[in-house]
Amino acid sequence: xxLPITPEAIVWNLxxxxxxxVSPDGKHLLYTIAKPNQETGKxxxxxxxxxxxxxxxxxLTQVGTGNSNPQWSPDGTKIAYVSQREGDHPSAIVVMPFAxxxxxxxxxxxxxxxxxxxWSPDGTxxxxxxxxxxxxxDETPLDPKAPPKPRIxxxxxxxxxxxxxxxxKRFQAFTVDVESGERKCLTSGTADAAADHMNxxWSPDGxxxxxxxWLDGPFRSVIATIDPESGEVTHLTEPGTxxxxxxWSPDGxxxxxxxxxxxxxxxxxxxxxxxxxxEDLGFQPDGMYAPGKGxxxxxxxxxxxxxxxxxxxxxxKVAIQNGEVTYIAQWDAFHGGITPIPGSTNxxxxxxxxxxxxxxxxxxxxxxxxxxxLAIAEEFFGDHAPAQWEIVSVxxxxxxxxxxxxxxxxxxxxxxxxxxxxxxxxxxxxFHQSISPDAQVLATNxxxxxxxxxxxxxxxxxxxxxxxxxxxxxxxxxxxQALLDKVLxxxxxxxxxxxxxxxxxxxxxxxxxxxxTDRFKAAVCGSPxxxxxxxxxxxxxxWLLGGMQWGGAPWEAREEYARLSPSGFIQNATTPTLIIxxxxxxxxxxxxxxxxxxxxxALGVETELARYPGGFHGxxxxxxxxxxxxxxxxxLDWFKKYLGDPADG
Numbered sequence: 001x002x003l004p005i006t007p008e009a010i011v012w013n014l015x016x017x018x019x020x021x022v023s024p025d026g027k028h029l030l031y032t033i034a035k036p037n038q039e040t041g042k043x044x045x046x047x048x049x050x051x052x053x054x055x056x057x058x059x060l061t062q063v064g065t066g067n068s069n070p071q072w073s074p075d076g077t078k079i080a081y082v083s084q085r086e087g088d089h090p091s092a093i094v095v096m097p098f099a100x101x102x103x104x105x106x107x108x109x110x111x112x113x114x115x116x117x118x119w120s121p122d123g124t125x126x127x128x129x130x131x132x133x134x135x136x137x138d139e140t141p142l143d144p145k146a147p148p149k150p151r152i153x154x155x156x157x158x159x160x161x162x163x164x165x166x167x168x169k170r171f172q173a174f175t176v177d178v179e180s181g182e183r184k185c186l187t188s189g190t191a192d193a194a195a196d197h198m199n200x201x202w203s204p205d206g207x208x209x210x211x212x213x214w215l216d217g218p219f220r221s222v223i224a225t226i227d228p229e230s231g232e233v234t235h236l237t238e239p240g241t242x243x244x245x246x247x248w249s250p251d252g253x254x255x256x257x258x259x260x261x262x263x264x265x266x267x268x269x270x271x272x273x274x275x276x277x278x279e280d281l282g283f284q285p286d287g288m289y290a291p292g293k294g295x296x297x298x299x300x301x302x303x304x305x306x307x308x309x310x311x312x313x314x315x316x317k318v319a320i321q322n323g324e325v326t327y328i329a330q331w332d333a334f335h336g337g338i339t340p341i342p343g344s345t346n347x348x349x350x351x352x353x354x355x356x357x358x359x360x361x362x363x364x365x366x367x368x369x370x371x372x373x374l375a376i377a378e379e380f381f382g383d384h385a386p387a388q389w390e391i392v393s394v395x396x397x398x399x400x401x402x403x404x405x406x407x408x409x410x411x412x413x414x415x416x417x418x419x420x421x422x423x424x425x426x427x428x429x430x431f432h433q434s435i436s437p438d439a440q441v442l443a444t445n446x447x448x449x450x451x452x453x454x455x456x457x458x459x460x461x462x463x464x465x466x467x468x469x470x471x472x473x474x475x476x477x478x479x480x481q482a483l484l485d486k487v488l489x490x491x492x493x494x495x496x497x498x499x500x501x502x503x504x505x506x507x508x509x510x511x512x513x514x515x516x517t518d519r520f521k522a523a524v525c526g527s528p529x530x531x532x533x534x535x536x537x538x539x540x541x542x543w544l545l546g547g548m549q550w551g552g553a554p555w556e557a558r559e560e561y562a563r564l565s566p567s568g569f570i571q572n573a574t575t576p577t578l579i580i581x582x583x584x585x586x587x588x589x590x591x592x593x594x595x596x597x598x599x600x601x602a603l604g605v606e607t608e609l610a611r612y613p614g615g616f617h618g619x620x621x622x623x624x625x626x627x628x629x630x631x632x633x634x635x636l637d638w639f640k641k642y643l644g645d646p647a648d649g
Contacts, residue, residue: 002385002409004444007632009384010437011625012038015376019339019348019360020047020070021292023098026342027052030060030070030079031350031360033376036625037065043625047081052341054360054373060096063104066113067094071292074123078178080107082114088141093117093126095178108176108183111139115171116199118291120228121206125175127228127291129197131163132172132188155194157216160540161586161617171196173209173226186231197226199246201291208269210246210255215239219544223257223267223274236267237274244287251300254320258285261428261458261465264305264318278323280462283309283316284430286337294338296347296365304328304345304365306338308459311391311404311433313349315368329368333357334434348373352434354389354404356381385409386435387443392450394486399464401479403452404431405487406443408646417448418497418643421484421520425504427456427468427476427549438501438620441632446646447639450487454479456505470551472505472564473512480509496521497643501635503527503580503620504588508566511596514577515569522642524635526580527588527617530596531567533558540586570599576606578638580631582615582623610634 003009013035020030029052034045047070050057061067066084073080076098083092089109096104107126114128133139151165159165176183186209187197196214198221203210209226213233223237223246241260248255254266256277262284264277285307289295296304301320306313314330333353340347345365351372352358359375387406394401408417422439424431431451443449453460454476456468468476488495499522502510507528514523529535529542533554536546543553550564551557562568577600581593593609600607612619612627620631 005384007629021072024076173197201246203252261462283307284458334432356386406449415646416494419448420499422451423502423506423509427505430457511566514573514575523577530592532565533561538589579609582619587617
């Protein structure tokens with residue numbers, strides 16, 4: 001008999017995996033396995049290597065606690081990676097000979113970790129980007145005994161979640177000579193020094209570097225090229241919303257990029273013009289590609305794109321000139337990126353599915369056939385069976401609303417289970433068919449968990465994603481209730497014992513719900529946008545999001561801000577509420593949670609505020625392991641207290 005998934009088990013014992021690169025001869029595969037170290041209480045990751053069929057696996061790195069982003073040299077004789085080590089400049093770029101007996105060499109080191117890492121086509125240089133402070137160009141470590149300096153703010157982009165206070169810091173592009181270690185900051189001091197230079201990618205001939213330039217954070221950006229010798233930056237597009245893909249065509253004439261929601265476009269490098277490939281692909285492109293990891297260009301006019309259609313992963317073929325989309329395959333799983341296998345249309349992806357299949361798979365780019373190469377979580381799910389699951393849906397007007405329903409691993413249809421409505425963040429986000437730690441903890445400990453994708457979610461087309469603009473808390477809220485009502489018709493679901501949980505936009509919807517209904521017997525509200533006018537001025541990006549999502553700036557749409565803010569309805573709340581908040585959250589700042597807590601306490605509502613020091617917006621997934629365990633356990637205890645256990649039917 002397997003055990004329920006406990007917070008300690010899922011944090012300490014469930015590993016994650018990321019595909020690295022495939023060797024130029026197509027015979028070897030690099031990948032990274034990460035799992036917290038219970039002795040140190042910190043996250044660790046190491047690089048592994050296997051034959052292309054998943055056999056002959058062995059750990060490649062032994063030194064350093066955080067080894068990641070492995071990249072093969074063009075000739076396949078070396079492997080570069082980023083390594084976290086001891087010392088004043090602990091973030092190193094390391095090159096390791098692939099031949100047996102070679103020694104790894106630190107090429108260069110920094111105070112903070114480089115992000116992008118890519119070999120030049122001739123194999124002599126490495127390209128990367130990192131956060132640079134122009135007031136500390138030599139990266140002198142701070143004196144811990146010195147009093148903190150005043151922070152003088154002159155730009156609206158002075159902070160960013162996960163990085164904290166930025167001041168004048170921006171991500172700049174670097175190259176480093178692999179042999180000599182001589183490095184060059186290409187973009188420091190240019191006219192674009194105020195921009196962040198992200199998602200760097202060499203052109204096929206190495207004469208240019210493609211990049212996304214964040215002008216005001218990721219929500220206003222341009223596609224650009226950088227000269228790898230002079231550092232000259234050339235904008236190819238007008239300011240817009242380029243997301244994550246920077247992919248050169250084989251002939252170097254185009255840079256493909258994804259646009260807001262579900263679009264694809266390319267920049268013509270010679271003419272500096274933008275060409276829309278398809279404004280609405282009908283699926284959400286995977287915009288987290290790293291250089292050399294997709295999309296796959298089949299020729300100069302056709303690409304294979306990985307993305308998400310609803311809750312599922314899939315691949316599609318897209319014609320660059322007319323935008324025609326050809327479906328190839330979808331899977332009941334969450335896949336990550338594309339790592340091409342040289343000399344073929346096949347590629348490697350990381351996999352994560354609701355049956356507990358976490359590992360790597362080979363995908364045939366022509367047929368979509370999937371071959372699982374390795375799995376890394378079999379032992380964990382042998383001890384802790386994942387929740388049972390199914391897809392549920394309801395039609396509302398023109399929209400088909402679907403979600404994922406989780407049931408305990410030892411589900412008994414003769415019992416009656418308390419039900420929890422789980423609302424995702426975004427609103428332009430989605431639940432996929434993958435292991436969600438907090439939902440698995442709840443479901444395997446006696447709850448039925450409903451994870452809906454209401455209007456506003458991605459993966460269902462552009463119109464569906466835009467349908468929530470200037471309408472938060474209205475039709476999206478009705479979508480959630482409609483799907484919940486349908487699930488509650490099932491005899492094993494106890495309609496008298498329902499709860500709601502949500503984080504970020506999900507926290508907004510949770511605080512909205514408790515001000516509009518008393519149907520929920522308990523709520524867990526994470527990092528909530530509660531007072532949108534205050535949010536506009538205190539969040540790192542809401543001054544941009546407000547114009548898109550809430551009808552304009554507050555002085556342009558004050559009535560809209562009041563209509564959409566949960567703070568205007570909280571006087572109706574009676575639901576016992578646990579509030580979860582990272583104290584270093586710049587996306588949905590701590591003041592929002594404080595307002596909600598104070599309001600509920602003043603109203604006499606049973607309320608608890610759990611604050612996590614140093615917690616950024618994503619701390620519940622990527623933060624301190626002990627904080628994540630506390631969050632999962634505290635949430636479980638709250639729902640157990642107010643909803644109880646499964647009961648006999």
